[in-house]
Amino acid sequence: RKEVEQDPGPFNVPEGATVAFNCTYSNSASQSFFWYRQDCRKEPKLLMSVYSSGNEDGRFTAQLNRASQYISLLIRDSKLSDSATYLCVVNIGGGADGLTFGKGTHLIIQP
Amino acid sequence: DAGITQSPRHKVTETGTPVTLRCHQTENHRYMYWYRQDPGHGLRLIHYSYGVKDTDKGEVSDGYSVSRSKTEDFLLTLESATSSQTSVYFCAIQSLAGDEYEQYFGPGTRLTVT
Numbered sequence: 001r002k003e004v005e006q007d008p009g010p011f012n013v014p015e016g017a018t019v020a021f022n023c024t025y026s027n028s029a030s031q032s033f034f035w036y037r038q039d040c041r042k043e044p045k046l047l048m049s050v051y052s053s054g055n056e057d058g059r060f061t062a063q064l065n066r067a068s069q070y071i072s073l074l075i076r077d078s079k080l081s082d083s084a085t086y087l088c089v090v091n092i093g094g095g096a097d098g099l100t101f102g103k104g105t106h107l108i109i110q111p
Numbered sequence: 112d113a114g115i116t117q118s119p120r121h122k123v124t125e126t127g128t129p130v131t132l133r134c135h136q137t138e139n140h141r142y143m144y145w146y147r148q149d150p151g152h153g154l155r156l157i158h159y160s161y162g163v164k165d166t167d168k169g170e171v172s173d174g175y176s177v178s179r180s181k182t183e184d185f186l187l188t189l190e191s192a193t194s195s196q197t198s199v200y201f202c203a204i205q206s207l208a209g210d211e212y213e214q215y216f217g218p219g220t221r222l223t224v225t
Contacts, residue, residue, distance in 0.1 A: 096161060096205055
């Protein structure tokens, strides 16, 4: 079983719509969770950390469900500039020995 | 901007030649990482460093070595490059934000081994 699984997409979504992705993780001891955004041929950039209580940053909302071992990302009022690959990332040990990445979900916002 | 640069940004080399990639950071971060990214895979950890001269292996360390002789530089060496090492290599630093460790990435190096 893969450690971090995501639907690769692509998700084709009209501009202004709301889109949500889920990601599941296999290690119940996982400590920290993140969403990164990666544009084509660029480096991953931290979008937001995911806290147990859930958190929101503008149009973006992240949720963590420890019981079911998944995290989610909701994007409201999607913009053309939201088109990217979204990476689900888990820090299994909670320490500094590296992150575990999902393969990413490709999002295309259409005008 | 986490002050991370990578060099070279692009390299084409032949099978069997040694290659060294450099990661440079300007903010005195203790932890540094090397990842590779390939189609069909998530980013995978090659090696990481937790201080000068302190390094450890990651998930895909075979065929790679690293060195960290000063805080700001973390070098990744392919002793004898193979075609399977054609990839995009990302360096990252880790900083503590509240109770969370967050990683920030350099711009990447595209390596092609022919």
